[in-house]
Amino acid sequence: MTVTAAQLCFCLSGGAANSDVNLSIGGTSSTTTISDATLNNLFDDVSAAEAASGNSEYRGIFLYLSNSSDTLTNARVWISASTTAPGDEFYLITDSKGLCTGARTTHTMSSCSNEDTTASGMGGTWRTTSQYITLGNMTPTSSYPVWIHRSVSVGAGSYANNSGTIAWDGETA
Numbered sequence: 665m666t667v668t669a670a671q672l673c674f675c676l677s678g679g680a681a682n683s684d685v686n687l688s689i690g691g692t693s694s695t696t697t698i699s700d701a702t703l704n705n706l707f708d709d710v711s712a713a714e715a716a717s718g719n720s721e722y723r724g725i726f727l728y729l730s731n732s733s734d735t736l737t738n739a740r741v742w743i744s745a746s747t748t749a750p751g752d753e754f755y756l757i758t759d760s761k762g763l764c765t766g767a768r769t770t771h772t773m774s775s776c777s778n779e780d781t782t783a784s785g786m787g788g789t790w791r792t793t794s795q796y797i798t799l800g801n802m803t804p805t806s807s808y809p810v811w812i813h814r815s816v817s818v819g820a821g822s823y824a825n826n827s828g829t830i831a832w833d834g835e836t837a
Contacts, residue, residue: 722776726808727832737834738834739801742832754815759783
């Protein structure tokens with residue numbers, strides 16, 4: 665058996681039962697996976713006031729390998745498509761907790777007090793579009809915590825249906 669793309673999941677943080685993307689600001693892994701290609705599946709809309717004054721928000725997510733028998737080698741994550749709105753950018757960084765193993769609901773990462781503040785466990789260098797973060801090998805049912813930062817420039821203005829894409833992959837033996 666090999667690892668398939670369907671087994672590379674994006675999961676919220678914020679506790680095992682959390683299904684609110686606005687509460688995905690670190691802590692324990694949620695069992696809720698993030699829907700693909702759905703508006704507001706990770707960040708809410710930017711209000712006119714936020715766009716006028718500028719805004720930074722953070723989300724903590726887990727890259728979860730749902731395969732129960734095979735290791736994913738040379739795992740990596742990246743922003744494959746930047747946001748479509750001018751003045752709006754995504755950045756990625758790993759959490760200092762690193763690879764999480766054991767029962768999925770015991771996987772943890774650093775946490776922020778709210779979506780507008782950074783977590784002390786954000787480690788490394790923030791990456792932008794097409795800059796890979798190498799995660800290494802992921803054992804069956806493990807996860808890797810990462811942070812996503814959305815930065816909206818002062819005076820960016822509103823933009824309908826803004827989107828961006830984060831991807832991850834690896835190799836199987």
